[in-house]
Amino acid sequence: MTRSKEEIAIHIDGLTKIYPGSSAAASLRTMALRLARKSPVGPKALDDINLTVPKGQAVGIVGRNGSGKSTLLKTLAGVLRPTEGSITLQGRLGTLLDLGSGIHPEYSGAENALVLGMLAGLSKSEVRARMATIREFSGLGEAFDHPAKTYSSGMSLRLGFSSAIHSDPDVLLIDEALAVGDAFFQQRCLARMRRLREDGTTIVLVSHDPSAVISLCDRAIWLEHGRVRADDSPANVIKQYLAARYRDNCELDAPLAPVTLEGDLEGDRADREVEGAEPPLRPAAPIENHDDRFGDGRARVVGMEVRDDFGKPISSVSVGDSVSVVITIESHDRLTMPLVGFTLRNRLGDVVTATNTELEGNHLPTFEKNDEVDIAFRFSWPPLSSGSFSFSPAIAEGSIASHRMCDWLENVWILETENSRGLFGWMTLDDVSVVGGNPRAASGNPDSHAAPSAPPDAKSTRIEFSLETPRTTIVDRDQITDNAELFLSGWCFAASGEPVELTARVGSESPRTVAVAGFRQDVGRVHAGVPSACRSGFGVLVPVPTTPGPARCHIEASVQGRSTTVADLELELPAPVRIFKPRDTARRRPRRSTKNRRRVLFVSHSLNLEGAPRSLFISIR
Amino acid sequence: MQGSVKNVSNSYAAKRYFQLAIALAGQEFPGAYRGNLTGVFAAIAVPLAMLATYSFVFSTLIPVRIRPGQSTSEYALFLFSGLVVWNLIADVIARSPRLFSGSGHYVQRAHFPISLLVLAPCLASFYRSLPWLAAYCLAHLWLVGTPSWTFLAAPLVLLLAMLIAMGIALGLASLGAVVRDLADVVPPILSLAFFVSPILYPAARLSEIGDWILFLNPIAAPIRIMHSLLLEGALPPVDLLGQMALAAFLSIGIGTLLYLGVRDSLQDLV
Numbered sequence: 087m088t089r090s091k092e093e094i095a096i097h098i099d100g101l102t103k104i105y106p107g108s109s110a111a112a113s114l115r116t117m118a119l120r121l122a123r124k125s126p127v128g129p130k131a132l133d134d135i136n137l138t139v140p141k142g143q144a145v146g147i148v149g150r151n152g153s154g155k156s157t158l159l160k161t162l163a164g165v166l167r168p169t170e171g172s173i174t175l176q177g178r179l180g181t182l183l184d185l186g187s188g189i190h191p192e193y194s195g196a197e198n199a200l201v202l203g204m205l206a207g208l209s210k211s212e213v214r215a216r217m218a219t220i221r222e223f224s225g226l227g228e229a230f231d232h233p234a235k236t237y238s239s240g241m242s243l244r245l246g247f248s249s250a251i252h253s254d255p256d257v258l259l260i261d262e263a264l265a266v267g268d269a270f271f272q273q274r275c276l277a278r279m280r281r282l283r284e285d286g287t288t289i290v291l292v293s294h295d296p297s298a299v300i301s302l303c304d305r306a307i308w309l310e311h312g313r314v315r316a317d318d319s320p321a322n323v324i325k326q327y328l329a330a331r332y333r334d335n336c337e338l339d340a341p342l343a344p345v346t347l348e349g350d351l352e353g354d355r356a357d358r359e360v361e362g363a364e365p366p367l368r369p370a371a372p373i374e375n376h377d378d379r380f381g382d383g384r385a386r387v388v389g390m391e392v393r394d395d396f397g398k399p400i401s402s403v404s405v406g407d408s409v410s411v412v413i414t415i416e417s418h419d420r421l422t423m424p425l426v427g428f429t430l431r432n433r434l435g436d437v438v439t440a441t442n443t444e445l446e447g448n449h450l451p452t453f454e455k456n457d458e459v460d461i462a463f464r465f466s467w468p469p470l471s472s473g474s475f476s477f478s479p480a481i482a483e484g485s486i487a488s489h490r491m492c493d494w495l496e497n498v499w500i501l502e503t504e505n506s507r508g509l510f511g512w513m514t515l516d517d518v519s520v521v522g523g524n525p526r527a528a529s530g531n532p533d534s535h536a537a538p539s540a541p542p543d544a545k546s547t548r549i550e551f552s553l554e555t556p557r558t559t560i561v562d563r564d565q566i567t568d569n570a571e572l573f574l575s576g577w578c579f580a581a582s583g584e585p586v587e588l589t590a591r592v593g594s595e596s597p598r599t600v601a602v603a604g605f606r607q608d609v610g611r612v613h614a615g616v617p618s619a620c621r622s623g624f625g626v627l628v629p630v631p632t633t634p635g636p637a638r639c640h641i642e643a644s645v646q647g648r649s650t651t652v653a654d655l656e657l658e659l660p661a662p663v664r665i666f667k668p669r670d671t672a673r674r675r676p677r678r679s680t681k682n683r684r685r686v687l688f689v690s691h692s693l694n695l696e697g698a699p700r701s702l703f704i705s706i707r
Numbered sequence: 708m709q710g711s712v713k714n715v716s717n718s719y720a721a722k723r724y725f726q727l728a729i730a731l732a733g734q735e736f737p738g739a740y741r742g743n744l745t746g747v748f749a750a751i752a753v754p755l756a757m758l759a760t761y762s763f764v765f766s767t768l769i770p771v772r773i774r775p776g777q778s779t780s781e782y783a784l785f786l787f788s789g790l791v792v793w794n795l796i797a798d799v800i801a802r803s804p805r806l807f808s809g810s811g812h813y814v815q816r817a818h819f820p821i822s823l824l825v826l827a828p829c830l831a832s833f834y835r836s837l838p839w840l841a842a843y844c845l846a847h848l849w850l851v852g853t854p855s856w857t858f859l860a861a862p863l864v865l866l867l868a869m870l871i872a873m874g875i876a877l878g879l880a881s882l883g884a885v886v887r888d889l890a891d892v893v894p895p896i897l898s899l900a901f902f903v904s905p906i907l908y909p910a911a912r913l914s915e916i917g918d919w920i921l922f923l924n925p926i927a928a929p930i931r932i933m934h935s936l937l938l939e940g941a942l943p944p945v946d947l948l949g950q951m952a953l954a955a956f957l958s959i960g961i962g963t964l965l966y967l968g969v970r971d972s973l974q975d976l977v
Contacts, residue, residue, distance in 0.1 A: 105975070166974055188812060188819075190734055201734075204727045205819060 095257050095288035096139040096162065100171035103132040103157055103312075131157040133312040134171070141176070141256075144279075144289040146299030146320055148327050149309035151396075155292045158309065159183065159261050162290065177256025177288070178207045182246055189242055191235035195226055198234050199249045206253035216252050223278070224248035225271065244271060251278055257288045272506045276302060296324045296406070329554060329577065367460045370412040371399060373498055381481075381493035385421055385453065389414030390428075390479045390498045393462075402502040403467045405514070409501075411463040413479045417453040421483045421492070424450045426461050429478040431497070432512070438475065439468075444486050469514040472505045549586065549643050551652035552577045560658040566630060575625035578602050578643060578652070587644045588624055592657065593637040595629040634661040724820060731827035732834065747838070754842035758787050762850070773909050780850045781938075787843055788937045789906035789930045795836040795865060796872040796926050797897055799829050803876035804883030804890040807973060814974055821973060822966065825880055829873040836865050843937065855940025861933065867955055868929040874958025875925070881965040884976045905930050925954035 105128060132154045139145055147155045160166045162173060163181045188205055189198050199220050203213030221230045224244040234242065250258070258279070279302060283289055293299050299306050299320050306323035308316040316323045370389035379387075391399045393410045403409055411428055427442025441463065443450050453459060476497040482489040507514045553576040556565050566572050578586050579602065591597035602624045631637055641653040736746075762783035765771045771782045806824050813819050840861055847854045883889040903920050905913055910931050913920050921927045928951040932943040969976065 167971055193734065201727075201730050204723065204730060207723070209723050210726045210730070 093140050094138055094174075095141045095143070095176050096137065096290070097174040098135055098137040098162075098171070099173075101132055101135040101158075101161065101168050101173060102130055102170040103154075103161055103166060104128050104130055104169045130312050132161065132168075135312075135314060137307070137314070137317075139288060139290070141288055142283070142286040143305055144283045144291065144303040146303035146306040146323075147290065147292045147309060148294075148296070148299060148306060148323065149315075153309045154312040155309055156183075156261055157312075159259050159290060159292050163259050175257060178254065180206055180250045180253050180255025180258045182250045182258075182260045189234050189237075189245065192233055194233055195224070195230040195237075195245050196221070198245060199224075202246070202249035203253050206250065206255065208253055220248045220252050223252065223274070225274075240271075247271075247275055251275070251282065255282075255287060257290070258282060259290050261292045262294065294404075296328065300324055325552070325577070326554065367412065367462055368397065369458070369460050370414040372414075373495065376495050376498065378496040379494060381491040383493060384419035384483070385415055385417040385424070385481045385492040387413060387479045387481055387493050387495050387498075388416045388458075389460075390477065390495075392477065392499050392501055401500065402504060404504045405467055405469045407467045408464060409467050411477060411479075411499075413461050413463075413481075415453070415457075415459045415461065415481050417455060417457045417459070420455055421453040421481075423484055423489075424453050424459075425482045425484060425486070425489055426450065427480055427482075428463065429480070431476050431478065432470075433474050433476075438470065438512070442480075442486070467503070469507075469516055470503055470505060471512055471514065472503055475501050475503060477501070549645065549650060549652060550577070550579055551641075551643060553641075553653055556657070559655055561660055563660045566660070566662075567627060570629060570632075571627040572630045572657075573625065573627055574639075574641070578624055585645070588626065588641060588652075589644070589649075590626055590628045590639070590641045592628050592639045593631040595631055598626050598628045600624050600626040630659060632662050634659050724823070727820070728823050728826045728830055731823060732830035735828065735831035736834075750835070750838035751842050751845075754787075754839040755845065758783060758842055758846045761786055762846075784843070784847060784850065785909075785934065785938060786907065787839075787846070788933050789904070791836055791839045791843060792865065792868050792926065792930045792933050793901065793904065793906055794839065795832050795868055796875075796929075797901070798832045798835070799869075799872040799876045800879065801894060801897055802828060803879035804893055806876065806880040807884040808880075808887060808976070821970065822877070825873060825877045829869050829876065832872070833865060833869045837862065840865065847937070854937070857936045857940050857942060861936050864929055864932050864936065864951075867951055868926070870955045871925055871929065871951070871958050874955065874960070874962035877962030878958070878965040881962070881969045884969055884973055900924065900926065903927075905934070909934075922950070925958055928954055 135158065147158065149155045157166060160183060161168050162175070163179065163183060165183065188202055190201065193201070196217060199217065200210070200213050203216065203220075204210060208216075224230060224247075226241060226244055229237065229241060230245075234245070237245065250260075260279075276298065279289060279291075283302070289302070291299065291302060303320045306316075306318065306320040307314055308323050308327045316326050370391040372389045373387065390411070390413050392403075393412060394400045394403075395408055397410075400409070413426055413428065415424070415426060417424075425442050425444055427440060427445070429440040430438045432438050443461065446463070450459075450461075477499040478494065478496050479498055480494040481492045482494075483492060484490055505514055553574065555573055555575045556562070561572065572592060574590055578588055586602045587599055588602060589597050589599045628639075635658070637657050637659050639653065639655050639657045640651065642649050643652045644650075762780050765782045765786070766779035770779045772779060773782060773785060803825070806828065807814060807821070810824055813824060814821055844854060844858065847858075879889065879893065903913065903924055904927055905921070910921055910927065913927075921931075928947050932947050932951060935941050935943045935947075
């Protein structure tokens with residue numbers, strides 16, 4: 087590091103954290119080992135983190151649950167002690183790690199603010215001097231003088247945030263705090279944090295909200311399994327992070343394929359459970375005593391729930407979160423053309439949207455009598471304004487144009503939506519860019535009227551391309567399938583919205599071409615100013631030479647017959663692996679678990695539907 | 708190797724440390740009592756009522772005389788002067804095992820000076836003992852007459868007693884974070900300590916059994932000093948002062964050692 091000590095706010099060197107409790111009560115032997123070793127054993131919540139944050143930088147930390155984000159922040163705050171490594175902080179620390187920490191329930195907001203401010207490093211008189219500002223910012227009004235035990239969690243947050251932010255921190259650590267609190271307060275906090283950043287405060291923000299990280303931070307760090315997976319500009323890191331999350335989701339979904347043509351549902355499920363890698367599509371929570379329904383009853387909706395990425399039922403959702411609407415059907419008769427769907431209503435009962443299997447391009451197979459079928463609709467939550475929304479699932483027989491309703495249930499599942507920008511109306515706009523806003527003198531100075539810039543050349547289009555795998559130019563053995571094909575994946579889209587065709591060639595092997603399909607909106611939101619329909623991820627298997635050593639990888643993108651080179655890199659290929667396994671055992675192994683995933687990754691982008699029959703995938707291939 | 712977190716410029720200035728200690732000690736008092744005159748009166752009324760009860764019980768119901776020829780009301784004063792010190796110390800020690808383990812929300816707070824968790828209750832106990840002293844003073848005025856000038860040194864003795872209590876509490880709080888059951892062990896030991904302290908009977912009675920009792924008991928010295936200051940109006944003998952200083956020094960030393968032993972792992976323990 088060439089920076090002088092003065093400019094560094096946070097320096098983390100080889101930080102490792104192991105929770106000592108994690109292997110407790112495992113066995114006497116492990117306990118003895120722990121004593122003997124002195125340092126605890128167990129999974130590493132943080133694993134050899136090295137970071138330097140210069141003064142005044144705003145760093146966003148993203149990662150899945152359990153990736154070590156909060157542990158990192160708590161260790162920075164000195165709440166947790168590192169197992170190994172060291173942290174050096176410069177300056178006064180302001181923290182907002184969790185709600186209500188340090189808030190005394192018997193004390194009034196003002197008295198708490200006094201103690202909180204002193205805990206944050208101010209003297210009594212300094213806090214007194216700020217009290218009016220803290221009171222005003224918190225927006226608690228009269229409640230500021232009431233005991234904190236009468237506060238709601240949102241009010242505690244206001245008090246905590248207001249105290250933390252007015253303690254003039256040099257380093258501000260914030261953990262997910264903005265998730266609570268109403269939209270107005272969130273906006274005020276973001277604005278205030280921006281101002282602090284401009285004044286040179288170093289900010290470390292842990293957030294699930296990609297837009298907050300992008301708008302507030304200069305740098306983002308992606309943690310995975312306690313390690314730094316990416317450390318780059320927020321836009322880049324978020325792009326990679328969302329891509330990986332999406333990919334993981336596809337992998338999770340891949341073995342689900344809940345509706346099979348054979349109708350061998352139970353057997354199929356059992357198989358998958360033995361594999362144990364990913365959970366099968368669970369039947370949705372049963373619906374009991376729901377009176378508000380109609381239909382001829384030849385099939386019934388027996389269960390419905392809305393789940394998040396991890397298969398957990400949810401009652402609230404944020405814009406861009408991926409949700410699965412899972413509907414469980416029980417057929418009491420043979421249905422030749424089943425049609426399953428749902429209607430989404432807002433709190434006033436207006437239909438916001440509705441969809442069904444046919445609309446999403448998935449024609450369900452015939453349901454036999456007494457079949458039980460689970461169907462999942464997976465999509466990312468649209469930018470609807472805050473409020474509650476209800477789902478009404480239905481099963482019918484026939485087509486959209488002509489069908490007989492078997493069962494329709496009103497308002498089975500309520501989902502609370504949080505949208506910090508959605509204060510007005512039904513929804514928020516995506517990718518708004520605001521131009522202009524410079525006041526013009528009334529008398530009209532001709533110079534200030536710049537000629538409108540020439541319209542962009544209709545012939546040219548910007549192509550944005552990023553390669554995700556292989557991540558390094560030195561290719562690992564396990565990235566090459568059967569010693570023959572290398573998996574290339576990443577992102578590519580044309581700003582004009584036209585389809586892109588990618589041609590990749592490694593060495594002198596034959597090239598492969600892949601057409602890039604449309605991608606989900608939440609991933610695309612990262613690229614401001616580009617229409618959302620055209621954003622795409624790609625994945626393609628490219629033949630590679632069997633000889634180890636350097637090989638040229640050349641990727642060309644073509645739009646409407648015009649092509650350009652988007653990547654040209656030198657790959658270092660590994661030596662081929664010998665396969666020792668006898669043929670039959672190799673075949674019996676579920677090779678699908680590696681191959682299928684890739685295929686699904688490749689095609690799923692054009693599909694929003696989880697419950698598509700397997701034949702659909704094959705036909706697309 | 709144990710990791711470290713250091714903050715180059717976030718060290719707690721001594722002034723702010725004590726401001727914070729005083730603010731936290733203030734949290735110990737119920738809101739209604741804080742910062743008004745009624746609270747002060749209430750704080751003195753309770754010990755006065757206690758003192759009235761004692762003098763009634765020990766002069767009328769069971770007349771007790773320590774020395775022959777002494778007035779019976781003097782026993783109540785004797786008992787009360789010992790209790791002033793005892794209450795201060797016992798109050799802190801009884802709570803001490805849970806001071807760390809029971810305040811996770813502070814221990815888990817960023818850069819919270821954890822030693823404050825012991826200092827604040829000690830200060831609070833010290834505050835609480837002052838009205839008791841005032842009540843004693845009133846009773847002395849009523850029953851015996853104007854107290855001797857040595858009375859002025861009494862708060863200083865209470866402060867030193869607080870230091871002894873703080874050392875013990877620091878040690879017990881540290882142990883209590885590791886051994887949770889300590890909280891159940893301490894109360895019976897405390898009641899034992901009550902009976903081997905010169906509170907109910909003069910030190911001479913205890914030294915008849917053995918001087919070692921008085922010597923090993925860290926709270927005996929401050930109680931005896933209090934007796935001599937308040938009841939006899941005389942400066943305490945030097946050996947008692949030395950004993951008290953030694954008790955304070957040892958308890959704070961041992962307490963600090965125990966605290967340093969657990970400090971680094973406290974956040975994980977609590």
